[in-house]
Amino acid sequence: MGPQRIVCLTEEPTETLYALGEQHRIVGISGFTVRPAIARKEKPKVSAFTSAKIDDILKLQPDFVVGFSDIQSEIAAELIKRGVEVWISNHRSVDGILDYIQRLGALVGAAQRARDYADGLRRGLDAIERDSQRLQRRPKVYFEEWDEPLITGIRWVAELVRIAGGDDVFPRQAAEPLAKHRILADPAQVIPLAPDIVFGSWCGKKFRPERVAARPGWDAIPAVRDGELHEIKSPLILQPGPAALSDGVAEIARIIQAWARR
Template sequence: MAALGLRGLALPAGLTGSALAQTPDRIVVAGGVITEVLYALGLQDRIVGVDSTSQFPAEALKDKANIGYVRALSAEGVLSLKPSLVMLIEGAGPPDAISLLNESGVKLVRITDGLTPDGVATKIAAIGAAVGAAGPAGRLAARARAGFDELASLRSTVAKKRRVLFLLSLQNGRALVGGRNSTADAIISLAGGLNVADAIEGYKPMTDEAIAAAAPEMVLMMRNSSAHNITPDELFAMPSFAQTPAAAGKRLLHMDGLYLLGFGPRTPMAARDLMAAIYPEAGIPPLKTAAAP
C-alpha cells in the first residue's frame, strides 16, 4: 500500500500520515488495538466509528458505528461519519478505499503494527501522539514495557521450550497455521514456547504430514464467539493431529483473538497467560507490573 499523507512531514516513530489534529473530536478507527488504546487513554467519547476487530472493550462495537472489517473498508461508509481523523492500523484496506480517503482530504494516520515489546510501546506512543495525548500514552507504554520486562524474567526460568502450533482455521480439513513473522509466532515466542511452524512464512496451509512431523505438544487457537469452536475430541480425532504429542493430553487451548494477537497494552498479560498454559507445572505467577487497562 502506498504511504499515506504529506511528503516530508516529521512524525513520531511508528506514525505515517497526513497533518495531525492535536485534539480531533470525531475519530474513526480501523484496527482493534487502536480502539483498545484510545479507550485505555479515556478518549472513547471522541470515537464515532470502529471496525469489526474492535472487540475490546466490548462496549466499543455496541456504542460506536461499525465501519466493517479492517481489510475491507468502504471509503463512503467512513466518510459518512464526518470524521476529523481516521486512524488506520498497518494492513488496513483495501488500497482503493484508502486512496479515496486520502484524496478526500480527511486527516489520516497509519499506525505501524509492531510485534515486539519495543514495537508495542512505540505503537501506544504513536496513537497518543496522534490524538494529543502523548503524556498519558507515554505512561501506558511504560507500563507495558514493565510488563514485558517482568515477562522476560519469567521466560528465563523455562529450561526447555515446549512445541506449540497455532491453528488459525480448518478449511475442508486443511490446517491454516501461523508461521514465522506472524503475530502467532511473536506471541508464542514471548510466552517462551517454540513455534513448530517456523518453516512457513506468515499464515499458510500446513500438510497433515508436516503437522505430524512437527510434533506439537500444544495446539493454540483463537476463541470464536460467533461460530463453533472445535473441541479437543474433534481436533485430536483427525489423523494429522491424532499422531502428535498434544493428542496424549488433548492439549488444545482457545484464547480471545484480540487479547492473544492484538499486541497492545494487554499483550504482556496475554503472553503470561499463554506461558502458564504451556507450562502448567511451573506455577507461573500473575504479572505485578501490568494491570489491565
C-alpha cells in the same frame, strides 16, 4: 490538540485511545471491536475488517481514520480519494505494538501517557519472561491462526509464545508479514515437529480441538495425545494492540505453566 474526530477501522486504536483517556475523540469503530466492551455501546460501528461503510464514515466528518495492514488498503484509498486523512499502520512485532501505542498517543497530544502505558505493558512482559525462565523444560508450540487452509501464527504471536516460555515450531513462517505466506500446504507438516502444545485462534470462529485431533496422523503429536489443544480467543491475541500484550500473553503463559507442572 491533534485530531478531534477519529474513526478506528480496527480494535487496537480504540482500545489504546480508551486506555489513554482519549475516547471522546472516537466517532466510529469497527464492528469487530470487543475491547473495551463499553465502546460497542457508545460508538457507531462503521466497518468490518475488509470492508467499510464509506458513506457512513463520511457522515461522521472524521478528521482522522486509523486502520491496519495491507488488507485495509482499498478502504484507505477510497477515503483518501474522498479527502480524509488516513493512517494505516503495518506493525507485526511486540516492539512494533509498543511503538504504535506511543505514536498514536503522540498524535492525540497524550505522548507521556502513551509512554507510561507502553512502559507498563513492557514491564508486564518482562515479568512473564522472568517467570518463564524458571521452567525446567520449554514446550514446543504450534499456533494455528486459521484451519482452512492452515495458517501459522504471525510474528507478534511467536514472540509472545517465546516470552511465555514456549518455542514456536514455525519460526520462519512467523517472520512473514502476510498470511498467504504462512499457509501450510499440507497439515502433515506439523507432525514431525511434534509440538507439545497447540494453540488455536481461528479469527472470528470457535476453535474445534476435536477437529484438530482427527486430522490424519495427528494422533502421533504429543499435544494431541496429551489433550494440550487450547483456544486463545482471537480478540486477545490476533489484534496487534494492548490486548495481546496483556491478556493474550497471560493466557498463553498460564497454559504453558500448567503444562510444565504436569
